Amino acid sequence: MDAPALVLVLRYRKAVTYGFHVLLGALEEHRTSTPYEVRFGETPEATATHVRTALDGGAQRVLVLWSFYSPDAEAMAGELALIRGLVDAPNVAHVAGGVHATAEPVQTLDAGWDVAAVGEGETTLLRLVDAAGDPTGIPGLAYRDATGAIVRTRRPERRPLDEFRGFSLRWHRFNALEITRGCVFSCRFCQTPFMFSAKFRHRSVANVRWHVDAMRERGLRDVRFITPTALSYGSQTDEANLDAVEELLASCREGIGPDGRVFFGSFPSEIRPEHITREALRLVRKYCANTNIIVGAQSGSDRILDAAKRGHGVEEVRRAVRVGVEEGFRINVDMIFGMPGEDRADVEASLGLARELADLGARIHAHTFMPLPGTPWREAPPGDVAPETIREVDRLSQRGALYGHWQKQRDHAVRLAAAADAHPRPGRSRTILPVVDR
Ligand code: SF4
Structure with missing residues (x-):
């Protein structure tokens, strides 16, 4: 040969x-x-x-x-x-x-x-x-x-998702299917809008169905999705598009057959809190097998959420968790500790929210802020979590109410900051970022 x-x-x-x-x-x-x-x-x-x-x-x-x-x-x-x-x-x-x-x-x-x-x-x-x-x-x-x-060289073109397969049939390598790339939100800690653009590109329902049919033919039974914000499927704005979501889920449900399962809004994707409504969750229950969903909350302080440009407040998080629990879902809530500009009152607000949501039955997925390359917060100080915060977070995790690799992320954050300092961007240096006035 x-x-x-x-x-x-x-x-x-x-x-x-x-x-x-x-x-x-x-x-x-x-x-x-x-x-x-x-x-x-x-x-x-x-x-x-x-x-x-x-x-x-x-x-x-x-x-x-x-x-x-x-x-x-x-x-x-x-x-x-x-x-x-x-x-x-x-x-x-x-x-x-x-x-x-x-x-x-x-x-x-x-x-x-x-x-x-x-x-x-x-x-x-x-x-x-x-x-x-x-x-x-x-x-x-x-x-x-x-x-x-x-x-x-110049940047490569960004092509419609339908132009390429989302997994490999020839090499038999399967994975959760990417249904949306890019994100219209601009959270300052996140690499997604920078990497994939600040617009959504969605895989069409017909193309998703082709993948689901291919999986079923090969005996695969679980359909999961990769998306920056699950209920944004089919939308070009910050609003959810439930008609598009239902068309997608109904087609996948039919395609994977009676022995198959569809998962939506659970690992490896999440849902923004303001998108959670009873109607949306009933669609998930009607077509999907997951009994848990992941909600991105990030902070219990409105001041920090504003600074991070999250586009929602703390009240939307509370409401989302209450609605989710009432609709019978187990709720996992993503939170980030050590965000830039966070002071003791902001940390107390996050811990208070974590306790309140845990009392409702939610589990907190704790992260430490990392100044990720490509994000507006690349030059922000690495997430620092005070000993008293660690003790409280530990108490919550002993109750089974909190999980995550937040300790490891503290070390990563420090290493990322050192690597970025060795490659400074012109005119930018690491600084304690002012947030907004109280
Ligand atoms: S954190 Fe989520 S919603 Fe915010 S920009 Fe990143 S992908 Fe979009």
Whole structure:
């Protein structure tokens, strides 16, 4: 058998499979004159073995594809060094994609990757394959030229979601289906609007149904969705569009069949509090199997919600949880501690809300604020949680009313801030941000 011109080795980690499946879904339908192969590196060592096998097999070029979130960037740079120590050659290039590489391409190159993929990856990958792995001039990339100067090509196009498959049939890799990309809200701590634009792009009901039918044919029974805000499906504004949601859910329910299950507004997506109404929750109950929903609250302080540009207040959160409980759902509420400008009174307000919602039967999913690259709060101080807050949060978690990786996120927040300080944006420096006056 002839050696492939190009071998793509995915550094295939459980945390980021979805991003790769979407790329594979685009690739499997793409006609190209480049002979290529795809291999899955499930550990750093397996990744190095795939690279070595490809080189030994005569591949002209090997691209190792990476995808990671900002909190994982440092650990992934360590893995990259490990893999390079095991195998390296001039025709092997390590390409980092995902939200961190998009927000911090220079930091990504400085950390050791050869190429940073900026923005949505589908069209970029297809062009890279067409060019047999040569990144020169392909939109959506940053890399160094022969002199070491950084080259940044133009942003790749943002295409309608229906143009690409949401998972891969050829490689048998399935995942929750992305039904909406981008977000019209502009929460200052969130990377989504920056990464995918401040507009919604929705996968059509017919296209979603095609995916559901394909899953059922392969014996898969659970349909879950990836969306920034579940009840925004079909909407172009900050209002929910329940007709579109019902059309979607009814079609999925029918498509997956009597043994199948549809999940909406639960992991891995969530619902904004102001979108929760009895009518909306009754649609979920009518078509879906989930008995829990996730509500994004983020803070118990209106002052902090305003500063974060959340677009809702504390009262909407209370109302959403009450309605949800009355409609028979278990409610998980996302909250972020250590937001920029938060003072003792704001923290007390968040803890008070957490206790109140826990008494209603909700569970609090606690996070620590992280100054994420690409967000308006990149230069904000890392989330700091006072010892008395930690004690109260611990009490709630011992009651089973609170869960989450908030301690780990405190460490991530500090590391992200240090990495950003090493790559300052012109005219921006880390500062204690003023919020709004009391
Ligand atoms: S937090 Fe949710 S609602 Fe806010 S911008 Fe991000 S995705 Fe949109």
